[in-house]
Amino acid sequence: MAYYAAILHMLDAEKNRDVRPRHIEYLDELDIKGKVFARGPFADGTGGLVVYIAxxxxxxxxxxxxxxxxxxxSRRLELKEWSLL
Structure with a gap:
């Protein structure tokens, strides 16, 4: 198992508000399966981060x-392997 940081850059703030409930539901399901280490929005509103376990x-x-x-x-994906020290 390894960790992967999904940086979700904001593309469309209005669309983001509409999609957010489905995004949260999707991550809740993955969290139950043990596939999410951490998640949350950036404080400056430019997107968010999900750290997957895969x-x-x-x-x-x-x-x-x-x-x-x-x-x-509504957001653009950037994915990188992440090392937990």
Missing amino acids: DSMEEALTLAERDPHVVEK
Whole structure:
């Protein structure tokens, strides 16, 4: 298992408000399955961060690309492997 940081850059704040409930529901389901280490918005409103727990970059990318914010293009995904020290 490894950690992957999904940085979700804000693209459309209005659309973001509409999509947010589906985004939260999606992450709640993954959290129950043990696939989310941390999550939350940036204080300056420019997006947010989800740290996924996955077996590979491919799995993390699949999880991140299924996020409603990414699917509906209210936020842009940037994914990086993250080392927990």
